[in-house]
Amino acid sequence: MIWDWNFTLQILPVLARAAVVSVEATLLGFVIAATLGLVLAVIRIAVPWTAWTISVLVELIRSTPLLIQIFFIYFVFPKFGLVLDAFTAGVLAIGIHYAAYCSEVYRAGFDNIHRGQWEASIALNLSSWTTFRDIIIPQAIPPIVPALGNYLVALFKETPLLSAIAVLELMQTAKIIGSETFRYTEPITLVGLFFLAMSLVSAALIRTLERLLNRRNAR
Amino acid sequence: MGIRTLVAMLVVSLAVIAVLATQATYRLFLPGLLQGAVLTIEIAVLGSLLAVVMGVFAALARMYGPAPLRWLATVYVEIFRGTSALVQLFWLFFVLPQFGVTLDAFPVAVLALGLNVGAYGSECVRGSILSVARGQWEAGTALNMSRAQMLRRIILPQAFIAMIPPWGNLFIELLKSTALVSLITLSDLAFKAQQMNQNTFKTVPIFTLVLLMYLAMSLVVSIGMRLLERRASLGLARGRAA
Incomplete structure (x- = not known):
């Protein structure tokens, strides 16, 4: 049969427990990506001479495979004295990888702010910290929320890579079930269906969010 | 990022590989890694070809096909965009044999990556066809062209230019995804790296070289696509001026 x-x-309860690990990795990874991405984008504008260095760094991170970066953090960092367990190393790698993508999204958001807003802040003698916190970021973030949401979904779909360093997330659990029972059909198909369901639901949520934001901006 | 910076980064990364190769600890691993890189390139090239074919076909089927074909293309795009590339790879490798279709790892790799990226590609083909001005269709109608003629001779050549930058990004995504095939026993660059790492524990030289090699390959794709874009839009500018 x-x-x-x-x-x-x-196997459903076993996979459900593993799904929790996948979701945890996604959320933690995205927190790193969203914060580090914002920091990179802000530094790039606030300290002009770093702009070139940061754009090369972003290009480096985006041009190499995430799997190799995971291996790099998991295997190479210990040589320099930083020993991380598999879950932490994996989440860190995913977070840094997507921070590079997110920083470009934030940059687009900042570029869309009217020049006059910066000039007005200078005229009002606001510090650059206050300008960013109270003037620029509150205007720049809402329009890019859907783009960040897309990266959240993309990041979620990358979590199966953590199975390569034996984190017990969905894919690794499905593989273990497969090798123990010699039945791969059910576990791997279920994992696929789980990702499909989550992606379709989140795509619908992002569309709704986009509509809400557009309506608010139009008003 | 400008094409000059990309070329500079490529030169620097190749120079760093060359300098490292003068040291015995690094030179030792180079032949094996290059062997893996050849397989990586083979999979990336074949996968990209499949992705382009699938992308164009799925987009056209979704936009102009009869209802059943349109429905099929939509299901294809949603399934391959909705699940993870690694899950697709494993599904084709481990589950498909249960249905009586056993494929080698190499065709599975090309198939999975090509179908995955093709699904994303169909959206960018669709977007760029929609971005061609409506007046072009109307002019085609006025010239008494058939729908297929308009698409082939008027719309697609113009949509092609808009398609180049997003396809460039997708080819780089595909190149990076080839690292996944190491997990279904193919001895590509990532597999060689892991194998050597397990045998020698010389982690730093191995992974440094591997990162640089992937970087160089991605940069070659980026630069190639920039040149293609420049060439293609040159024709457009000339056409407009005339």
Whole structure:
């Protein structure tokens, strides 16, 4: 028999527990990506001479595979005295990788702020910290929320890579079930369906969010 | 980032590889890694070809195909964009044999990556076809062209230019995704790196070289796409001026 429903019901709770790990990795990774990305984008504007260095750094991170970066943090960092467990190393790698993408999104957001806003802040003698916190960021962030949301979904779909350094997330759990029972059909298909469902739901949420933001801006 | 900076980064990364290669600890790993890089390039090139074919076909089917074909293309795009590339790779490698279709790792790799990137590509093909001004269709109608003729001779050549930058990004995504095939036993660059790492524990030289090699390959793709874009839009500018 190709599909065994009893087996499916049996492995479902195990996979559900693993899904929690995947979601945790996604959320933690995205917190790193969103914060570090914002920091990079702000430094780039606030300290002009770093702009070139940061854009080369972003290009370096975006041009190399995430899998190799995960290996790099997990295997190479310990040589320099920084030993991380698999989960932390993986989340850090995913976070830094997507911070590079997010910093470009923030940059687009900042570029869309009218020049006059900066000039008005200078005229009002606001410090650059106050300008960013109270004037620029509150205007720049809302329009780019959907773009950041897309990266959240993309990041979520990268979490199966953590199975390569044996983090017990969905894919690794499915592989273990497969190698123990010699039945790969159900676990791997279920993992695929889980990702599909989550992606479709989040795509719908992002569309709704986009509509809400557009409506608010139009008013 | 300008094309000059990209070329400069490529030169620097190749120079760093060359300098490192003069040291025995690094030179030792170079032949094996280059062997892996060849497989990586093979998979990336074949995967890209499949992705372009699938992307164009799915976009046209979704936009102009009869209902069943349109429906099929939508399902294809949603499934391959909605699930993770690694899951697709594993599904084709481990689950497909249960349905009686057993493929080698190499065709599975090309198929999975090509289909995955093709699904994203179909959206950018669709977007660039929609970005061609409506008047172009109307002019085609006025000249009594058939729909297929208009698409082939008027719309697609113009949409092609808008397609180049997003396809460039997708080719780089695909190149980076080839690292995943190491997890289905293909001995590409990432696989060689891990294998050597397990045998020698010379982690730093191995992974430094691997990162530089992937960087160089990505930069070659970026520069190539920039040149293609420049060439293609040159024709457009000339056409407008005339």
